[in-house]
Amino acid sequence: MEPPKVFEIENLSSFYGAKQVLKKVSLPIYEKSVTSLMGPSGCGKSTLIRCLNRMNDLVGNFRMEGKILYKSKDLFSKDVDVTNLRREIGMVFQKPNPFPKSIYENIAYGLKIQGISNREYLDGVVEESLERAALWEEVKDRLRESALSLSGGQQQRLCIARALAVKPRVILFDEPCSALDPIATAKIEELITELKQNYTIAIVTHNTAQAARVSDHTAFLFLGDMIEFGTTAKMFTVPKDKRTEEYLTGKFG
């Protein structure tokens, strides 16, 4: 049986000014599984994932056509409150971007801006989020220290914990490991695999091995077109399109 779809992307085209970045892309993102958006640089995969939490709203000359349904509702409809939406759909970025505040404050920020100030509750959420992001043991004695004192991999897990703290349903990862070393990368990948039990996950990557390791479904994008979508197992063993096969075997990209 097919799992429920959290997102349904239908004929999505997007533009920065006159430049078209995505060309009629359609794919589903299934609940509590990992979907990777894979492709070489400039294929539009980051643009696509940034549509899912409407991060592109912040870009002045961004324009899109087509439709994205989130929980069967139009994501871009007028009555969607973007700030609430972004609390439900968390995001982890390419470069770790902890706030220049303490470790504790980084995690608590998302709740504090909702007006939550109950100390005990915040303490609980901070611990739980750091636990889930597999960072608690490393930082539990230094929660008041600056987040900038952490290593790159720890910073990225802190950003994951920060996203978890606001209790999202979906987490979007935009090339979360591209600034990390292999050991830190392995930790993040392990974490993603664990998180999918409770969260719906989409991850952007240009790394085919990473897509193979973490994801259940893979979409292959190339120059703004979606070339192929399917279960990761199937796409990596019997790719339907020649370009997919060439990308997977490292002929370009």
Next chain:
Amino acid sequence: MNRQFKEAVIERLLLCSSLLSVFTTAAIIFILLSESLGFFKEVSIVDFLTDTQWTPLFTQKHYGILPLLCGTLLTTLVALLVAVPLGLVSAVYLSEYATGRVRNYIKPLMEVLAAVPTVVYGYFALLFVTPLLKKFIPGLSGFNALSAGFVMGVMIIPLVSSLSEDAMHAVPMGLREGAYALGSHKIQVAFRIVFPAALSGITAATILAVSRAIGETMIVAIAAGQQPNLTFNPLVPVETITAYIVQISLGDTPHGTLEYSTIFVCGLTLFLLTFVLNVVSFKLKRRFQEIYE
């Protein structure tokens, strides 16, 4: 003449002109120090720092810097109360809210404020602001720290605003995105993320503004009065260090006397104040750059 020789001459000329300004600064410091040494041979440094009266021109002579320092700090404080809130709010607007087009119009317009000659500001304070304030504050003197400080504040708004805006603009986009991705409203991003992240740059801008206000001469000389007053009441006339220097320089105090050398001591005090502030500001700014570059 061959090319190489020409280049060498050009290089030397450029070197000389840059050394000229270094030499001038050194010479000024030397003169301030040597004249002040002469002064402190006759007046003890303890009296200078603790006496509560400054009356070098009277028969009962007192050489306490405190009233002048107090006048300087009072006008500076009033100026900051005007310039810091307004400057910061406008910086937040320009950096976080204004579109690129609006910013490109407003920033140069604000910088025009900084291009108005200070003597114009001085008379503006004396002849426009003071009479206006008198309607609301009956006890206000014709010369007072309030209107001088207020107008000085208006003058340094662009300084605070422009430097703080630079600091906020330099906060990486990634931090804003991170905050938006957690469901922040725009105002939360501006005040809870960008503002604190730019704080050391903003502090540097504020300190520079303090330093500018302390050194400002024309406005206070014209509008704040010339009465050394040890008071924190902004409604009465005060005299700042700079205004005193103007008074003596333009007056008929004979050269070479002890009275005349007071202006060098005042100059030295002023120099030390602004120098320390500028160093602090510079250090803070560098720390800010280290975090983000």
